[in-house]
Amino acid sequence: MKKMRKLRVYKQRGLGLTFFLEILEKVPILENTHDVEYDKFCDPENPRKIKYDDILAASRRIAGTIVRTPCTRAHMCDKLGMEIYLKQEFMQYTGCFKERGVRNTLLLLSEEQKKIGVISASTGNHGLSMSYHTTQMGIPCIVVMPVRAPLTKLTKCQAYGAKTLLHGENMAEAKHYAMAMSKEKKLYYINGYDHPNVIEGQGTVGIEIVEQVPDVDAVIVPVGGGSLLTGIAIAVKHLKPDTEVYGIQTEKAYSMVEALKRGERVKINIDATIADGLGVGLAGVNTFYNLKNGGILDKMVVVKEDWVARAIMHLVENERYVVEGAAAVTVAALMAGLFPNLKGKKVVCVLSGGNIDTTTLARALERGMAAEGRLVKFKVTVSDRPGGMADMCAMLATTGVTLRDCIPERAWVKGDVFSVELKVIVETRGWEHTKELVEIVKKRYKECFFPEMIEKPDKTPGAKRGPCLAPNPVCMQK
Incomplete structure (x- = not known):
C-alpha cells in the first residue's frame, strides 16, 4: 500500500x-521503512572499508576543482604552549569541507546517472x-x-x-x-557523511595536512557523522603512522563517542547546539566501522558548549577568522585544557566550515565574552533621589568599564520607597578588571549581587568521554 x-x-x-x-x-x-531507507553504500550488514589508495585517487581526481586550503600557524601558539596550525576549510567556495566528498562522488557517477540526477x-x-x-x-x-x-x-x-x-x-x-x-x-542518493566516495573525498584534507606540516605530531578533527575524521585518520596514519589523531564532539552532539564507547551505533537525541554541523544523531555505518576496527583513531573527546563560544570569539579576535561552531570545537578543546599531552608539540586543528549566521555569531561572541569575565551583569540598589543613578554611572566610569545596559526596577524593591534596584551589564577588559569592579561596587553599596563567575580551565570535561582507541597511547605514557 x-x-x-x-x-x-x-x-x-x-x-x-x-x-x-x-x-x-x-x-x-x-x-516499508526498511525498503525505503536501504542504501547499498551504507549497509550495516556490509560496511565498506576505506583504503588510502582510494583517497589518493580522489585527491588527484578533484585537483583543480577544489580549493587547496591554507594551513597556517596560529597567533595563539604562545598562549596555549604548543605549535598550532589551522587548516582553513572554510575557504572553500561554499564555506565548508563538504565540497571535497561531493565533487569526488559526482565525478564517479556514470554518464547515464549524471543525466538522470x-x-x-x-x-x-x-x-x-x-x-x-x-x-x-x-x-x-x-x-x-x-x-x-x-x-x-x-x-x-x-x-x-x-x-x-x-x-x-x-x-x-x-x-x-x-x-x-x-x-x-x-535518482542517485548521496549520503553526506557516510557514502564511501564522500569519505574518500574528505580524506584529501589529511593528505594536504601532511604535505603542509610534514612534522605534525597531532591532528584534531570535528566529528558529526564521521566522514571527515575517518578520511583524515586513514590518510594521516598511512603517511605518518606516529601522528596522533583525535576526534572532537560536544556535550550535546556525541553520537560517535557513544557508539565507540558501547561498541555499536546508538541513536541519541540532539538538542539545540552551537555546533549544529555536528548534530548527527546516529553515527554512519562506514565511518563507525572504520574508526572502530581500523586502528586509526587515538581518542574521542567531548568539549563543553561554552568553550565553543569562547573559541569562536578568539578565532574572530586573534586570527581574524569567522567560523561556525562545528569548526571551532577543535580550538575549543585546546583552550579547555583537554590535551595537556600536546604541550610543546605541533598540532593541526581542522576548521571545517564558516557558515554561521549573524544571529548565532552575535550570541556566540557575547557568550564567549561572558565566559571570560569580559561581560558582567550584576544588581545594585541605589538611591532613587536625584543624582543617585548618576553617581553609580560616574563610579563605573572611574573604573574604566563600558556600560552596556542599565534597567531600573522600583516595584519589587524591599525597603524604603526612595531606593531603586538597577540591573547592570558592563564590559570589562578581563578577569582582573572584573575583580576590581566587584571590589569597588561592594565597597560603595551595601546591597549588590554578582552571579558566580568561573575562570578556571575545564579539567573535567564531563562524563561523556570516548574511549582511548590507540594500541599504545602516547598520551598515557610517562
Whole structure:
C-alpha cells in the first residue's frame, strides 16, 4: 500500500527543466521503512572499508576543482604552549569541507546517472556543496530540507542552482522522503557523511595536512557523522603512522563517542547546539566501522558548549577568522585544557566550515565574552533621589568599564520607597578588571549581587568521554 504526500517545491533557474516538472507530481512514499531507507553504500550488514589508495585517487581526481586550503600557524601558539596550525576549510567556495566528498562522488557517477540526477537530504553544508557542484557539472539535483531548515541555507542552495524541497519536521523525515524519491525517480542518493566516495573525498584534507606540516605530531578533527575524521585518520596514519589523531564532539552532539564507547551505533537525541554541523544523531555505518576496527583513531573527546563560544570569539579576535561552531570545537578543546599531552608539540586543528549566521555569531561572541569575565551583569540598589543613578554611572566610569545596559526596577524593591534596584551589564577588559569592579561596587553599596563567575580551565570535561582507541597511547605514557 502506498501513501500520497504533497510537496512544497521551490523553483530556481537551473538545469533539467523536464526533470524539474516531473517532480511536481505527487510522489508515492513506500510504507516499508526498511525498503525505503536501504542504501547499498551504507549497509550495516556490509560496511565498506576505506583504503588510502582510494583517497589518493580522489585527491588527484578533484585537483583543480577544489580549493587547496591554507594551513597556517596560529597567533595563539604562545598562549596555549604548543605549535598550532589551522587548516582553513572554510575557504572553500561554499564555506565548508563538504565540497571535497561531493565533487569526488559526482565525478564517479556514470554518464547515464549524471543525466538522470542526484538527490540528498541536508540542513546545511552538504546541501550547499551539492547545489554548487551539480550546477557546475550540469547534473540535475534535488536537496530535501526539513520545513524548519535555516532560511539562509535554503536561499543559498537555490542561488547555487539546486531544486529545493521542504518536507518533514526533522532530518530523519527529510531523509526518508529523499530516499523514497530516489527509488521512485531512479535518482542517485548521496549520503553526506557516510557514502564511501564522500569519505574518500574528505580524506584529501589529511593528505594536504601532511604535505603542509610534514612534522605534525597531532591532528584534531570535528566529528558529526564521521566522514571527515575517518578520511583524515586513514590518510594521516598511512603517511605518518606516529601522528596522533583525535576526534572532537560536544556535550550535546556525541553520537560517535557513544557508539565507540558501547561498541555499536546508538541513536541519541540532539538538542539545540552551537555546533549544529555536528548534530548527527546516529553515527554512519562506514565511518563507525572504520574508526572502530581500523586502528586509526587515538581518542574521542567531548568539549563543553561554552568553550565553543569562547573559541569562536578568539578565532574572530586573534586570527581574524569567522567560523561556525562545528569548526571551532577543535580550538575549543585546546583552550579547555583537554590535551595537556600536546604541550610543546605541533598540532593541526581542522576548521571545517564558516557558515554561521549573524544571529548565532552575535550570541556566540557575547557568550564567549561572558565566559571570560569580559561581560558582567550584576544588581545594585541605589538611591532613587536625584543624582543617585548618576553617581553609580560616574563610579563605573572611574573604573574604566563600558556600560552596556542599565534597567531600573522600583516595584519589587524591599525597603524604603526612595531606593531603586538597577540591573547592570558592563564590559570589562578581563578577569582582573572584573575583580576590581566587584571590589569597588561592594565597597560603595551595601546591597549588590554578582552571579558566580568561573575562570578556571575545564579539567573535567564531563562524563561523556570516548574511549582511548590507540594500541599504545602516547598520551598515557610517562
